[in-house]
Amino acid sequence: MSAATLPPGIEIPPGLAIAAPQPDILSNVKPRRGVIGFLRRYPTIAIGGGLLIIMLCIAIFAPFLWTKDPTALAPALRTREPSARWWFGTDMLGRDVYSRVLYGSRVSLLVGFSVAICASAVGLFIGLMSGFNRFADSIIMRIMDGMMSIPSILLAIALMALTRGSVQNVILAITIAEIPRVSRLVRGVVLSLREQPYVEAAVASGTRTIFIIFKHILPNTLAPLTVQATYICAAAMITEAILSFIGAGTPPIIPSWGNIMAEGRALWQVKPYIVFFPAIFLSITVLAVNLLGDGLRDAIDPRLAKKL
Amino acid sequence: MWAYIIRRILATIPVMAIVALFVFSLLYLAPGDPAAVIAGDQATPADVERIRESLGLDRPYLVRFGAWAWDIFRGDLGTSIFTNLPVSTMIQQRIEPTLSLMVVTLILAVSIAVPMGVIAAWKQGTTIDRFVMAFAVLGFSVPVFVVGYVLAYIFALELDWLPVQGYTPFANGFFPWIENLILPAIALGGVYIALIARITRATMLEVLSQDYIRTARAKGAGQRSILFVHALKNAAVPIVTVVGIGVALLIGGAVVTESVFAIPGLGRLTVDAILRRDYPVIQGVILLFSFVYVLVNLLIDLSYTFFDPRIRY
Numbered sequence: 213m214s215a216a217t218l219p220p221g222i223e224i225p226p227g228l229a230i231a232a233p234q235p236d237i238l239s240n241v242k243p244r245r246g247v248i249g250f251l252r253r254y255p256t257i258a259i260g261g262g263l264l265i266i267m268l269c270i271a272i273f274a275p276f277l278w279t280k281d282p283t284a285l286a287p288a289l290r291t292r293e294p295s296a297r298w299w300f301g302t303d304m305l306g307r308d309v310y311s312r313v314l315y316g317s318r319v320s321l322l323v324g325f326s327v328a329i330c331a332s333a334v335g336l337f338i339g340l341m342s343g344f345n346r347f348a349d350s351i352i353m354r355i356m357d358g359m360m361s362i363p364s365i366l367l368a369i370a371l372m373a374l375t376r377g378s379v380q381n382v383i384l385a386i387t388i389a390e391i392p393r394v395s396r397l398v399r400g401v402v403l404s405l406r407e408q409p410y411v412e413a414a415v416a417s418g419t420r421t422i423f424i425i426f427k428h429i430l431p432n433t434l435a436p437l438t439v440q441a442t443y444i445c446a447a448a449m450i451t452e453a454i455l456s457f458i459g460a461g462t463p464p465i466i467p468s469w470g471n472i473m474a475e476g477r478a479l480w481q482v483k484p485y486i487v488f489f490p491a492i493f494l495s496i497t498v499l500a501v502n503l504l505g506d507g508l509r510d511a512i513d514p515r516l517a518k519k520l
Numbered sequence: 521m522w523a524y525i526i527r528r529i530l531a532t533i534p535v536m537a538i539v540a541l542f543v544f545s546l547l548y549l550a551p552g553d554p555a556a557v558i559a560g561d562q563a564t565p566a567d568v569e570r571i572r573e574s575l576g577l578d579r580p581y582l583v584r585f586g587a588w589a590w591d592i593f594r595g596d597l598g599t600s601i602f603t604n605l606p607v608s609t610m611i612q613q614r615i616e617p618t619l620s621l622m623v624v625t626l627i628l629a630v631s632i633a634v635p636m637g638v639i640a641a642w643k644q645g646t647t648i649d650r651f652v653m654a655f656a657v658l659g660f661s662v663p664v665f666v667v668g669y670v671l672a673y674i675f676a677l678e679l680d681w682l683p684v685q686g687y688t689p690f691a692n693g694f695f696p697w698i699e700n701l702i703l704p705a706i707a708l709g710g711v712y713i714a715l716i717a718r719i720t721r722a723t724m725l726e727v728l729s730q731d732y733i734r735t736a737r738a739k740g741a742g743q744r745s746i747l748f749v750h751a752l753k754n755a756a757v758p759i760v761t762v763v764g765i766g767v768a769l770l771i772g773g774a775v776v777t778e779s780v781f782a783i784p785g786l787g788r789l790t791v792d793a794i795l796r797r798d799y800p801v802i803q804g805v806i807l808l809f810s811f812v813y814v815l816v817n818l819l820i821d822l823s824y825t826f827f828d829p830r831i832r833y
Binding site for chain 2: 354355357358359361362363364365366367369370372373374446450453454457458459460473477480481484487488491492494495498499502503506
């Protein structure tokens with residue numbers, strides 16, 4: 213540093229030596245910032261998110277991906293093996309399996325995302341309520357305990373037995389089956405947050421409860437809730453396929469992966485491809501969502517990441 | 521101790537009551553009028569009304585729930601609309617395959633998953649560990665019927681090692697019985713193994729960093745004895761808990777597995793009942809499965825003292 217860089221009017225006192233500038237030893241280690249850096253640090257988010265985006269594109273652009281009408285019957289051309297003309301073959305009614313599988317991604321993703329969003333929203337509301345109101349808590353948690361002791365697939369099956377098969381009803385049934393888990397999670401987070409000094413301080417200084425909930429509690433529940441929502445999304449996609457597979461889900465006219473597998477079931481020993489193609493797509497999509505969830509969990513709670 | 525056991529058993533009563541209320545509401549809300557179905561097409565409205573009264577269908581909701589719950593309590597689950605057989609008889613006929621499948625899967629899953637988790641924790645950060653963790657993610661992601669079809673295709677159709685489908689009763693001998701159950705059990709066990717292995721690894725990692733493990737090493741205990749005696753016993757409580765919670769996965773998965781492998785069990789009964797809208801049967805099966813699930817978790821709660829004598833009630 214030379215005297216020239218000093219502000220005018222200040223002079224270096226005699227006898228004071230100024231050290232020469234040292235090279236910044238940290239400058240070689242470039243901290244990775246931004247989206248790329250984040251994705252490099254959490255490769256599971258990159259892989260899972262990437263696969264999920266590809267699946268989303270397939271669902272959105274299904275009509276433009278060289279598909280035919282997924283419901284067009286061609287009995288004369290039934291059960292053709294996969295070939296250049298029918299990439300994934302045709303089913304027993306002559307429908308193009310490739311087109312049906314691609315259109316089927318729409319149902320799975322719609323159900324997965326809808327259930328994740330609805331179950332999180334309702335679960336968040338119920339969890340906040342029971343975390344803050346002791347009376348409501350005792351009632352709500354007994355009901356949730358009861359609902360949780362019915363295995364969630366059975367609960368969804370039971371609800372579907374009450375109604376006619378439609379995509380909305382499937383979403384509703386799976387959402388109801390998933391709500392207890394989310395509520396429990398949110399309630400647990402709320403109860404532990406209430407013990408935090410900053411919440412106690414807010415209570416002591418007379419902050420209104422509603423303000424504490426929205427300002428201090430809610431933002432802190434969102435991180436674990438997001439992770440939970442991705443797992444719910446994955447579980448919902450599997451449940452939808454199971455419901456459709458056993459004939460209690462989306463109506464057979466809609467091509468969903470579960471429906472395609474259910475239709476291929478009778479023929480799977482001779483024409484296994486009808487079952488395998490939707491199975492592969494379903495597995496990859498669920499894997500993508502699970503990887504994304506694992507990555508988000510690691511990013512949000514690095515302490516847990518080392519363990520699990 | 522006894523006071524705790526009694527308190528814990530009493531605590532399951534409200535849970536089961538909620539389950540019963542829910543399952544009853546299912547029938548209550550179900551579309552279709554049973555009285556009109558029984559009366560047939562020729563009946564006049566007065567006939568239908570008379571049958572409704574004789575069945576007690578005109579009584580209020582809670583009264584009907586009380587009567588229904590009392591019947592359940594005495595073991596009367598109602599009569600199937602479709603076959604006219606008592607639901608309890610139908611369940612009895614179908615329970616053996618499902619019970620066999622679940623027990624075999626449980627034994628298989630625990631005996632694979634626990635060593636997997638222990639080894640992954642011991643070799644933390646190595647290829648073995650990564651392999652186990654990758655397997656766990658896959659196990660969570662590949663649905664049970666996909667695993668089922670792939671296994672059946674490879675081992676039954678291509679290699680012809682095991683029967684493709686069906687079930688042989690235990691009374692016909694152990695080997696025919698187990699032969700039919702191996703593939704379904706592996707398919708059903710996938711998620712369960714993944715779940716148990718993950719928890720085992722996480723808990724073992726925590727236990728292995730404790731002081732008493734270092735002490736055991738210092739006194740010269742062998743690696744195997746440290747892992748399976750000192751560490752695993754202390755890691756048992758969370759593992760056993762997740763084994764109990766995972767039974768829900770087994771129950772849900774059994775419904776699908778039985779469809780894939782054509783096993784005539786309770787799962788198939790459920791699927792058939794749904795397709796026929798046979799509500800009393802659906803009710804009975806859901807009630808039974810929920811009861812089993814609650815019972816298993818009650819027993820697991822009570823087993824904690826066995827694994828960790830410090831837990832006293």
